[in-house]
Amino acid sequence: MSETELQTPIGVLSLKRFPIRAADRLRAWDAADELLINHLYQQPNLFGGKIRVLVFEDQFGAITCYLRKAAIEQGGSVSIDVMTDSLVSQHAIRQNLADNGVDDTHCTIQFVDNTLTPTKAYDLVVYKLPRNHGYFSDVMQRLRDCMTQSTNIVGGAMVKYLPKTVLSSLENTVGPTTTSLAAKKARLIFSDFNSSLKPANPYPTTYNIEEIGVELSNHSNVFSRDSLDIGTRLLLAVMPESDDPLTIVDLACGNGVIGVSAAQLNPNADLIFCDESNMAVASARVNVERCLPMRKTEFYHTDCLAGVAPNSVDLVLCNPPFHQQNAVSEHVGWQMFKESLQCLKSGGELWIVGNRHLGYHIKLKKLFGNATLVDSSNKFVVIKSVKR
Ligand SMILES: C[S@@+](CC[C@H](N)C(=O)[O-])C[C@H]1O[C@@H](n2cnc3c(N)ncnc32)[C@H](O)[C@@H]1O
Structure with a gap:
């Protein structure tokens, strides 16, 4: 066999x-x-x-x-x-x-x-x-x-x-x-089914994210469904801001926390939220509809950036996964970086946060020809790469 x-x-x-x-x-x-x-x-x-x-x-x-x-x-x-x-x-x-x-x-x-x-x-x-x-x-x-x-x-x-x-x-x-x-x-x-049970279901759960002053709702299979990820927290503290009419992608959006923050800091930007988890996209949609009712937003239940047009995006923000379903893998992050390079306009930027031991700095430098350390903690790094 x-x-x-x-x-x-x-x-x-x-x-x-x-x-x-x-x-x-x-x-x-x-x-x-x-x-x-x-x-x-x-x-x-x-x-x-x-x-x-x-x-x-x-x-x-x-x-x-x-x-x-x-x-x-x-x-x-x-x-x-x-x-x-x-x-x-x-x-x-x-x-x-x-x-x-x-x-x-x-x-x-x-x-x-x-x-x-x-x-x-x-x-x-x-x-x-x-x-x-x-x-x-x-x-x-x-x-x-x-x-x-x-x-x-x-x-x-x-x-x-x-x-x-x-x-x-x-x-x-x-x-x-x-x-x-x-x-x-x-x-x-x-x-065996027992019809007399009356279990209570806590999902979707909500919690307040003080850093951006909003409460986010989370379906049960969403990353960070109970509290903010510490890597995400580091990125939220240094997010880029602009008044330009940008197109921003929250890649691997989870509950949409990074995209919601980007929308607050970039008041004229349009937002795209992408994730391969159905519950992530559903949660992000609910959160965006509540926190950003008047903004132009799109939601893609998709693998990495499949469906996002090449050379169409000004900024990609991403806290990449380091596993695909149950298997630990760096391939997904690498795929996301390659597709970000394709989708970004010339001069567009990819900002990522990741565990420092994953060596994203080296991968990004290889792909984009540049990788700038924006901030770091003892465990995480925020890195920015520009499409030349
Ligand atoms: C580390 S979490 C980040 C979630 C959210 N941005 C945050 O900071 O809380 C990574 C996300 O990547 C998503 N993901 C995993 N594989 C993916 C793929 N192939 N395409 C798109 N998203 C993927 C997971 O569903 C998860 O929501």
Whole structure:
């Protein structure tokens, strides 16, 4: 078997990670996916009639691709709602579905917004436990409206990412919960729906950002959803100001804090907010509509700066991510810097804040030919590069 071929009980699935990188040795599934697939295979009459399934945080699509293949093999019919926060994950699932054949007669698949609660009852809810347990709990609580006593609720997780607190939280939000024995360092999680529970959901949360005098709202999977990041704080203290009619991008915007600050300091600027997290873009939109009601703003749920025109931007502000979904990676930051160079007008500036050990200074100098240290703390640096 190659690194991209997953052997399932009903045949091989070809699965790639996204974004595709040369010499990427990581696989697009893990042992928890394998356990879930084997479990689903062993369910008698899974496709007895038309079944409605919600698949949550299926990172590269192993579960979704398996369910579609199983429906075809077993002559069943399945409608799958796929819920994921990440646009990159959505791209991966779509591409892996396409790579494993198309059959619309047995299976309909749609992507559903994770800030909304679907209005149907599911027969099966399958999930991969996300790293952010607050996000998991938020979605599980909202999905109660789509569960009944007969909903089959099963999740998969690597043991190292499955603390006992997740199980007790499931007991309180969904109902009685048990786990399988561990296999290949993964476990399955089973919950029975208890309709009499009344869990309270704290999301979206709000907190006040004294530095810019506004309160920001945060969906459960937004970076810094409970307090301001210390790197962001350093950038807010040295933000560029101008009365010119600039176009400013808050790249990797999270809740939009950097863009809101830029709008305050640049009263004639138009703002663009970009993030690949659906909950980030939704939060930024709510915050901007409340804090900047009269300003011209655009929101892009996008990978880095995809969709922003070349040579169209005066200023890009960014606190880059140093991981893509669960995997630690410097590639995303590098991609953001390269795309910033393309989108900036001549004379336009990229300002970034980052952990000093990441060496962004060297990368920016290589790309832009210049990188000026604007400010630093013991942990973070703010660097500015100008497009010549
Ligand atoms: C360090 S956080 C910064 C958030 C916000 N600007 C702040 O300072 O609080 C990085 C952000 O990058 C986003 N992100 C990760 N990968 C991305 C990608 N490929 N394209 C766009 N945004 C991405 C994450 O969703 C996250 O919101």
